[in-house]
Amino acid sequence: MLRTYETIYVTNPESPQATIEAVDAKLKSFVTSSGGEVGFEEVWGVRNLSYPIKKQDKGRYVYLLYTAKPEAIKDIEFYLKITEPVLTFLTVKLKDVADLSNTVKPNVKDLN
DSSP: OOEEEEEEEEEOTTSOHHHHHHHHHHHHHHHHHTTOEEEEEEEEEEEEEEEEETTEEEEEEEEEEEEEOHHHHHHHHHHHHHOTTEEEEEEEEEESSOOGGGOOOOOGGGGO
16 A cells, blocks of 8 residues: 655765765655655755754755655665765655645745
8 A cells, every 4th residue: 555755854965966866866766666656856955954963064955755655665764774975864654545636745935
């Protein structure tokens, strides 16, 4: 059964752009290989962190809204844990029914 999830992850802004793009592509491939789909992806850009993470004061934030099977979340989170440019992440299950059309997309301006 597909469920709707959102993942926000923070990468090291000093990492090469090719490495960061590879992380983005790999996450999307995890979603699609599990039979899910990426509904929305938004790069929030480089922002100051509230506290240093892995000796970094800034991070590049990415928001990903997608549907996937629950088993795929284990793979996604494991990949985010072991990938060097990823500083931190959070995955939240939104609902059991996989319907991306009714999901409200976040407004980044509200986060400032």
